[in-house]
Amino acid sequence: MAVSPVADAATSKYDIGEAMCPYRLVLEHVTSRWGVLVLIELLERPYRFSELRRTIGRVSEKMLTQTLQTLERDGLVHRDAKPVIPPRVDYSLTDLGREAAEQVRGLALWTSERMGDVEKARQAYDARKVDSRG
Numbered sequence: 001m002a003v004s005p006v007a008d009a010a011t012s013k014y015d016i017g018e019a020m021c022p023y024r025l026v027l028e029h030v031t032s033r034w035g036v037l038v039l040i041e042l043l044e045r046p047y048r049f050s051e052l053r054r055t056i057g058r059v060s061e062k063m064l065t066q067t068l069q070t071l072e073r074d075g076l077v078h079r080d081a082k083p084v085i086p087p088r089v090d091y092s093l094t095d096l097g098r099e100a101a102e103q104v105r106g107l108a109l110w111t112s113e114r115m116g117d118v119e120k121a122r123q124a125y126d127a128r129k130v131d132s133r134g
Helices: 017-031 033-044 049-056 061-073 095-133
Strands: 077-082 088-093
Touching: 017 033, 017 061, 017 095, 033 049, 033 061, 033 088, 033 095, 049 061, 049 088, 061 077, 088 095
Parallel strands: none
Antiparallel strands: 077 088
């Protein structure tokens, strides 16, 4: 699966202008702070808006609404509004969204498993910086 159009030798694969914009936007949506959490949570089951907000925590209503709309527009999230009183809206993953969420969850699990190594690397880096100043 190709992840970027072919670029000439003088152009980075991440700096190819207009052709790359849609790819970058979707990548930003999927890997954004709230996008990651929404996708991972929806892997488990469908959620109502308020339930999802409580589960994720610390996300404003406005930001969660924007995130869900963006993911819905990208075809990753399905919004099911039921015509009942009071209104009920459920959010779930589409097949495309489930595929993306599995990838994001894999990265999140890797991060969790390797955090000790990241911390060691940070400490070594910080120690080198201190040594180079003194």
